Amino acid sequence: MAKQLKKKIDQTTEEKIKIAARKLFTRKGFAAVKTRDIAEEAGINLALLNYYFRSKEKLFKLIMEESFLQFVKGIAEQFNDENTNIDEKIEKLVESYIDLFSQYPDLPLFILSELREHPDAFSSRLDAVTGISRSVFVKQIREAMKNGVYPEMHTFHFLANMMSLIVFPFIGSPMLMKITDISVKQYQEMIQERKKMIPIWIKAMLKSNAYKLIK
Amino acid sequence: MAKQLKKKIDQTTEEKIKIAARKLFTRKGFAAVKTRDIAEEAGINLALLNYYFRSKEKLFKLIMEESFLQFVKGIAEQFNDENTNIDEKIEKLVESYIDLFSQYPDLPLFILSELREHPDAFSSRLDAVTGISRSVFVKQIREAMKNGVYPEMHTFHFLANMMSLIVFPFIGSPMLMKITDISVKQYQEMIQERKKMIPIWIKAMLKSNAYKLIK
DNA sequence: AAGTATTTTAAACAAATGATTAAAACCAAT
DNA sequence: ATTGGTTTTAATCATTTGTTTAAAATACTT
Structure with missing residues (x-):
């Protein structure tokens, strides 16, 4: 498993999603935040949210x-x-x-x-x-x-x-x-x-x- | 305009919706409440919400x-x-x-x-x-x-x-x-x-x- | 009782939304 | 360069959700 040996300086995609999700969830709550909002805020493709965190709810619970x-x-x-x-x-x-x-x-x-x-x-x-x-x-x-x-x-x-x-x-x-x-x-x-x-x-x-x- | 001369004792439909909406909005916030939740809580048909209050947002602002x-x-x-x-x-x-x-x-x-x-x-x-x-x-x-x-x-x-x-x-x-x-x-x-x-x-x-x- | 306005209902619509898929791009090791 | 894995992408799916529609039911007036 050659896992992210590249981005050691930059934020990893997973981190970017978490940071964006934390910001939005904390400010607006679970229901008011759309997965597309998180994707946009994080600057990532929508599907990556599910790729890394399975579901919006799992991501929320983590945050x-x-x-x-x-x-x-x-x-x-x-x-x-x-x-x-x-x-x-x-x-x-x-x-x-x-x-x-x-x-x-x-x-x-x-x-x-x-x-x-x-x-x-x-x-x-x-x-x-x-x-x-x-x-x-x-x-x-x-x-x-x-x-x-x-x-x-x-x-x-x-x-x-x-x-x-x-x-x-x-x-x-x-x-x-x-x-x-x-x-x-x-x-x-x-x-x-x-x-x-x-x-x-x-x-x-x-x-x-x-x-x-x-x- | 023959307006509700009937239900003087009972709650009017409009009131029932407002009461249900207030309860749910206050507890869960705008985004987390679905119009169908309000209809169910009020015991009314879904379409009556829009009939009396135009939209979910108008109802929320009123509350x-x-x-x-x-x-x-x-x-x-x-x-x-x-x-x-x-x-x-x-x-x-x-x-x-x-x-x-x-x-x-x-x-x-x-x-x-x-x-x-x-x-x-x-x-x-x-x-x-x-x-x-x-x-x-x-x-x-x-x-x-x-x-x-x-x-x-x-x-x-x-x-x-x-x-x-x-x-x-x-x-x-x-x-x-x-x-x-x-x-x-x-x-x-x-x-x-x-x-x-x-x-x-x-x-x-x-x-x-x-x-x-x-x- | 008939006629008219108002209220209620079931069904449907269109857009939004969470999630998935299959292919493409990327990366590191051989 | 080729291979094998990982990550990213665009497109699509299935539900959910807010709203509308047209018909049915109800209430009120004459």
């Missing part, structure tokens, strides 16, 4: 799998680091996710849409993530609450709030930019600012003692 | 328009109320949106996806919302910051944070439920809790003085 891993990779790593404390974990997580989404702004909406339409399609993968509730991070948080460092707060709220503050500005960027009347450049500056501000906000929320106050 | 108005209606109203202070506005806004999204959980993702793919399709409608930056609410916030009640924070961050905390738990519900291992019932309780907690958190974030701390 989805990779995107999903990219999405959750950071969590599993950071959440179980024994050598960092709560504050450090929050800072690292916020920074790495803001960097990731700055590079792939369509990624969050893509994953969350897919997860919403097919909640069970990734339950096996999510099991790896489910470990979150038993992660070092969550244990550290619970410990801190037990010791009175922070008031009580359900893990749901803590994780929801953290993810909210990180993810939403990417999902809602067109709306936020219109509403607040800022340029793309200003938007990107705001996003960068949030790397430092979100950890401060999270701590402020943790300390707010909201649970006692609502009773 | 989209209504959904969008539903989405932004609350903002315009609450934001320009001269008779409520900052705290009251936040409380009302949080409560009305959590109620809205509890009833229509797919609405936020639907709107935000559409806005992301076609940012200009609603710029005319958003202009009505753009008034937000000149709203009573934003003026009140800026005033409070000028008077030292709250430290400085860009409107972008304030609005982004508020919308984040409200909207994300709906967008990310499948993921959040899996990760935190809670039931649908528990999830709904958490969501209700947030009505009271989010205003507290927002105030805590406002007071956190994050801008000074990051310098």
Whole structure:
């Protein structure tokens, strides 16, 4: 098998298709993307898509799998680091996710849409993530609450709030930019600012003692 | 023109189609929904869709328009109320949106996806919302910051944070439920809790003085 | 009840779309 | 150069899908 000894510098056809498919699927979703769109975007013959990936659906699942891993990779790593404390974990997580989404702004909406339409399609993968509730991070948080460092707060709220503050500005960027009347450049500056501000906000929320106050 | 004097109790065919279309479009988006799906869901003959709404696209735009108005209606109203202070506005806004999204959980993702793919399709409608930056609410916030009640924070961050905390738990519900291992019932309780907690958190974030701390 | 307008239906159409095929082009080794 | 494998291409196929048509059914008016 003399396999692509030629194109070592250039992208291989397989790569070109995957890159084009990832771009389009991530931006528009499975149903809105036609195989001919992918072929055109990749600059390849339509039949090559099936030659390399069998079907549109198989290609989509491949892209989805990779995107999903990219999405959750950071969590599993950071959440179980024994050598960092709560504050450090929050800072690292916020920074790495803001960097990731700055590079792939369509990624969050893509994953969350897919997860919403097919909640069970990734339950096996999510099991790896489910470990979150038993992660070092969550244990550290619970410990801190037990010791009175922070008031009580359900893990749901803590994780929801953290993810909210990180993810939403990417999902809602067109709306936020219109509403607040800022340029793309200003938007990107705001996003960068949030790397430092979100950890401060999270701590402020943790300390707010909201649970006692609502009773 | 003798127009439907019969079905005053029952849903009219037009309504049945709209209800079915809204349900499917909101859940799966334009491209993933087939006209035959809508017809089946509505329990009507396929041709009636075109008879009443001309085309799939016209029907979609109609649904989209209504959904969008539903989405932004609350903002315009609450934001320009001269008779409520900052705290009251936040409380009302949080409560009305959590109620809205509890009833229509797919609405936020639907709107935000559409806005992301076609940012200009609603710029005319958003202009009505753009008034937000000149709203009573934003003026009140800026005033409070000028008077030292709250430290400085860009409107972008304030609005982004508020919308984040409200909207994300709906967008990310499948993921959040899996990760935190809670039931649908528990999830709904958490969501209700947030009505009271989010205003507290927002105030805590406002007071956190994050801008000074990051310098 | 007859006549007229409106609504509904089954069938069909045309274009779009995912996939396949068979031949051509290409590549590396002999 | 020839061979044997791999990759690419143009053409074609079979379904799906949005829409239309013409007839049937229904509702309303006189």
